[in-house]
Amino acid sequence: MLEDISLTVNSDSGHPVPVRAWRLAGQGGGPRVHLQAGVHADEIAGMLVLHKLLPRLEHAHADRRLRGTVTVVPQANPLGIAQFRNGHILGRFHESTSRNFNRHFIESSALQRPATTFAAWQKAIVGLAVDAQIVLDLHTDSEALPYIYVNRCFWPDARDLAGALEADVAILWDNDDDGAFEGAMVSHWLRAQQIEGRLAATVELRGQSDVSDDLADRDAQGIYAFLCGRGVIEDRRVQREWSGETIPMGHMETVFAPVSGVLVYERELGAQVAEGERIARIVARPGDPSSEHVLRAPQAGRLVTRSRDRLIAQGDVAVKLTGSKPSASWTGGVLDP
Template sequence: MAKDLSWHVNGDAGNRLHIGAWRFDGDGSGPRVHLQAGVHADEIAGMLVLHQLLPRLQACQDQGRLRGTVTVVPQANPFGIGQFRQGRVLGRFHEATGQNFNRGFDQSLALQRPANNFAQWQKSLAQLALDADLMLDLHTDDEALPYLYIHRRFWPEQGLALAAALQAEVVIVWDEGGDGSFEETVINHGSPRLTATIELRGQADVSDALAKQDADGLWAWLCISGVIDEVADIAEWQGDVVDMGCMETILAPCAGVLVFEIGLGDYVEEGQRFARIIGRPGDPHSEVILHAAQTGRMVTGHRERLVAQGSVVAKFTGTRLSEGYNGGPLDP
């Protein structure tokens, strides 16, 4: 049986919060794997994927076909999952501190005695993954194609099979971080053979069918990685790879009604219009046209169709360094 590694932390109000975690031990001949979802608590798709994967791992262990060790944390963030406001979960930022839930893990890990419950949660979660050979952190974007973030040291040798197994349409390769994301912290404090952040499409893309497709992809990747004693075939990867600095992030120059004129995955030429914002509906002079900064492919779009000034409208691939890129992550 899987070993229950679940633990509790105290919430912001002193309430007891639960984090479910399980470890499946194989015969020791395969790598150690850490899989988690929901660090951003409003990104649900990965939670369902890991929920579907757990019984398959249990059956594999029972049948003696598990070679590696797999740790699974399906809903990693008990703070964010409780931040319901007016019918919506606000799971990207910690309300009490304003901190992005996926930032500052390295600082919390370095603390001998974390000063608050939030930092203690970050430290405990990071410690669980530090001995992993392979670590995957499951996220989603607003509306998006399936894509991966991966450090250059892992691309393409270790990461290509993962991209193919998950049918990722885009791989974004990064070199520098400095924000203490979970992935970066595991790289800096562990000795992984591969870490990656997987963006499982958009926040609304939660269904049994999509979860099964993604769980099947993870299963195939676990097989070809020597974790499971099973033969799996994956198709050749046909997606796009782009350096993070070449990604174009388009911000809303004004508030208003957002109207996309192309769809996710479409290609654009430099200067091509792809959306407009209607600042004052009823006034045709209030329409602002948005144009592509360079030739590329639309990877993400803003989920809400009423945007605030400065909101991320869309992200595109590119082939040259973006004029707006200043280093670090794409999103705050």
């Protein structure tokens, strides 16, 4: 039976708002799983994926093929989803505190009595997931190939997840000083010495505009197949072999916009580029040919993400690409600001 385990948090105005969550308890002692989307409320693709996946899980449960217990939170952030300003959603940052919604989870979850709505929401979300053995946090980049973030301690076991989702890249991280949701799970399990047999991953489902029935069905089927392979669901599914690229976090290169202006890409996502090769240019003052600034690859690699905004501000991320050696500009941390 599908159990409604929705919880309530306070909005910034003090009014209660729900975090919709459902749980299916299987038979057979399989792994406990937590699936969520929309921590960054402007990242929609994962919400549709879980909307598509939930009926499949219900069907498996009705057929008595569900062995584990699965919690599904399709829209995890009611604070962010309410932040519409001038026709746009401010989904990445909490307007009242200017904090990134996917940071500070470790400190918020440790508080006995959170003093802010932001911290109380984070503590509540962690409470839903902390007893799980498999945690997938669904996100999207701006424009991107499908890729995953995973702690090095879960690799290479997590190749099954990368294969099921047909990820192009798996980015391995070691230390999370920022307190992303995934990092909070890993931190808790390490403190409890319960890391064996577990997995927490941030799944980047391409770009923010990649929202369609076809893509959502494909990704929902991929997660379903992954859960079958992990013994959560009793169903024979062909496990895809993964042949993507594994890269340490410190080898990722981020190219920032040196000036504001019109952003023109000269290479497409997924392209392999040589060190020093042109990948984009910014026209700072249209009409003035001397105002064009060329962006080049800091080292040889593959274009993984890029900005979907073609009018870019100085300092914004223009491109991220893989590299075969440590980036000269990497200073630590797990995710972008």
